[in-house]
Amino acid sequence: ERPGNRYAREGRGTCAELALRDAARAWACTQGPRASKSKQLGSSQLSLPENSVLIYAPAAFGLTVCMTATRLLRSCVETLVGIVLLPALLLIMFPFHLVVSPLIALGLCSSDAAVGVPPALLAWRRLPYLIPMVLFVDLPIAILFFPTHLIEGLFLRNPLILAVYNLCRRASQLPYHVPTLPDTESGLHARERSRANTNDGARYRGHDSIWAALEGDGDKVRPGDVRLISLNWLMALAERGDVLPRRQDLPEEAFLSSAQLRRIEQGARRGFDLAGFAEALQRFGKEPSPSSFLGFIASFFGRKRNPDRLLPVISVSYCWLEAAHPDREGRQLQLLSRKLRGLYGGRGLLGACREYGFSDMGVFLDWSSGYQKDPALWRGWMADQALYAKSDGALSEQQAADRRAYEASRTAEQKAAFDRMLSNTMDLWYAHSAITVVLLTQLPDELPAGFDPSRTYDSRGWTTFERCSAELAKLSSLQSARWSLVIDVSDEGGGAERRLPTTPQRMAKLLAGCRFTNGADSSLVLQLYAKTAAAVLGTVSVPGHSPVLSHVHSALTFPVHITHSSHSPS
Structure with a gap:
């Protein structure tokens, strides 16, 4: 020391x-x-x-x-x-x-x-x-x-x-022995837990975790498990009226590599670094010296690239309209494109990003970012989960053949990559403080035949997880960037209702009333959210997103739930 x-x-x-x-x-x-x-x-x-x-x-x-x-x-x-x-x-x-x-x-x-x-x-x-x-x-x-x-x-x-x-x-000093009293040991364990939470919380603030999710971390994530789509390419696809294919069928020009995303991030414009100025002011207040004074002056007049510390990444939270395909007719893509183009006085989200210096944005869509099965091989009877889970002997010969063909449309390596995406990176794309999240809470005017209209955005399990994760650590306003980190397309101003963070206990109750296409996803979603909430909220004494409570009587916004936000669900 x-x-x-x-x-x-x-x-x-x-x-x-x-x-x-x-x-x-x-x-x-x-x-x-x-x-x-x-x-x-x-x-x-x-x-x-x-x-x-x-x-x-x-x-x-x-x-x-x-x-x-x-x-x-x-x-x-x-x-x-x-x-x-x-x-x-x-x-x-x-x-x-x-x-x-x-x-x-x-x-x-x-x-x-x-x-x-x-x-x-x-x-x-x-x-x-x-x-x-x-x-x-x-x-x-x-x-x-x-x-x-x-x-x-x-x-x-x-x-x-x-x-x-x-x-x-x-x-030259005599050793000092700390008494091993129970309260002393408890304090030590508390400090160790706090240090662990700090490290976990950095996963949702630092940029290294996102680059590791794209490039691999040498352990749980491999390169190519997740790929991001170019927002420019996606908007052009919607303008042509085409349907977004699954990842395996997308052309290479549709993707943005991590190297391209790094170059886009480095192209952000310079602006006043408020966080750096506050840090220099705090350092000068604690240790006044000529060097700290000069650092304070330099931070005031200096300009930093990417002052809001944003990533050129957008995650889209939306509903799947069918079990085999989220948007077979392309209507959701048309709705998303129309809403994003009309934001911020006609500049659109892409225009606001370009003003900040981001020439393009990488888009995370589970349909095109992870490996998916071929929807053309889907058969109507497969919607019955109990029937689909039966052995080949319990199915007809044709049904067994159809299921084998449908499962074989995604190789074993692709399935393993998809599972790694769900288990190890799905929490990052929505909870990370530097990623913009777009909530497609509206459904298209024309829905597929047989669609259950009661299966709205708020009634889905995955969309509930995605929205609540986005509300954990996002700032309500940015310094230089002229867009919101959480965008609800139903809001013409490009904002979203900000609620107090949802606790894991409350999330368990919410998911119990939500619907999943695959019932096994419920436990996975709850585990993901419990881990995310404990890591993010365990390192925040006062929530930094400054939530604006539009519905104070909502069960999600009770302040009493905040006190247990860092505990796992019982």
Whole structure:
């Protein structure tokens, strides 16, 4: 641990006082009977030679004195800057900048033939008048900040000096034994659980998890398990009136590779980095120094690419109109395209993304992003799940042949990739804080024959999971991007009703009343949501999405449910 970090954390006295205490403690360790020190240290508790205190304590004392002197020098410089030089510099700099600088600029930017410029002002272009600006403004600033940064870089942040200091300091200190009381152990376990939740929560905030879902993580996910569709290509397909094929039948130009998506992300426009500015301000407030002050100024004037930290990815949540095909006639695709084009004053979602700098967006649709069976081999009797699950002997010869052909339309490798997508990445596409989610809550005006109109968006199991996942960690408003991270196509403004996060317990009750085409999906969906909610909500003390509660009497928005959001369902 760096000494400065401990000083700032303990908050007892100045850095110099704490450093002197360390030096006194190190020197005290060299006094007294040797046997007493050997008994206190214990060879099993501190893996150092028995006489290590006698060896390292003088070195620790000398190094601590050097570090203390360096910090005292830095404190004196900062005090001198803050009390004496800074007001003097301000008194010198402001008159020159407010009075002399405009005249110099006017002279430098004027010519002898300039109309309306007094000839006397042209004298400001002469070199002798520029010398005071350099002497009284530029050089004092350089002299003030350069030595401070030099001392800080060479001594206060030098890894070698800090490593030697920590080694000598550990060798000169007596071990501190933490009592193994039940409450202490409970606190340790709580911290370990908190650390684990933090790591899990980073999965839904960092971009690396999405790239791993596309490129493989070397363990549970393989490259190509999931592929994303180009939004440009998808909108053009809808404009032609065509039907979206399954993944195996799509042309290669329909997909966006992870390399293409990375280039699109790198093309985002620059903007004010509010998060970086807040971090620099917090650092300057905790450890005021010239370097932290310059970092604060740089964060205020600097501009960062992709300031909202978004991914060029859109996930679409929609209903399957048939068990074998989600949109056999292409009507849902037409509805989706029409709604997205009409958003944001006619600019459309794609237009808003281009204004941000994203030339295209990768679209996640389970029908075209994961391997699917051939809908042409589907037969009506297969809708009966109990009948479909029977053995070949219990079926007619034709039914058994039809089922074998339908199952064989997706190879064993493709089925394994589809299962990995469901188990290991399905939660990411809707719950990730940097991904835009489009909720296709409306159904087309024309529905397939035999469609049950009661099977709406809110009555489906997978769509309930997708919507509730999207409500966990999305920001309600963005800084530079001009679109919403959750878009309900039924909202003409391109927004969506924001509700309090749904707990796993509440999700279990919701899924019990929802319908699944495959009944076995219910337990999988509940496990996915429990894992996602625990990871996301377990790392948030105050929900960051600032939800707007449109329906305060909805069972999903009761604040009491929030308190149990990080627990698994009972």
